[in-house]
Amino acid sequence: xxxxxxxxxxxxxxxxxxxxxxxxxxxxxxxxxxxxxxxxxxxxxxxxxxxxxxxxxxxxxxxxxxxxxxxxxxxxxxxxxxxxxxxxxxx
Numbered sequence: 001x002x003x004x005x006x007x008x009x010x011x012x013x014x015x016x017x018x019x020x021x022x023x024x025x026x027x028x029x030x031x032x033x034x035x036x037x038x039x040x041x042x043x044x045x046x047x048x049x050x051x052x053x054x055x056x057x058x059x060x061x062x063x064x065x066x067x068x069x070x071x072x073x074x075x076x077x078x079x080x081x082x083x084x085x086x087x088x089x090x091x
Contacts, residue, residue: 024071026053
């Protein structure tokens with residue numbers, strides 16, 4: 001009985017990790033026309049699973065990029081990359 005319970009829990013955890021593999025994440029910096037923007041916040045939208053990345057440069061100009069869970073650009077500034085990087089460790 002104990003073996004079955006442990007096996008079931010491990011199988012469930014493995015499934016959950018695999019289901020969330022390779023999620024979109026924000027780049028640490030963006031280079032726009034020779035100006036570097038640094039990531040100040042990133043958030044996950046609960047209603048659609050999208051990732052929102054907010055960047056600032058030293059003058060205070062802001063760039064906001066929104067990506068789908070799979071890393072495809074969805075909304076935001078025209079200077080945003082068309083795809084985000086992805087991490088294999090899950091969301």
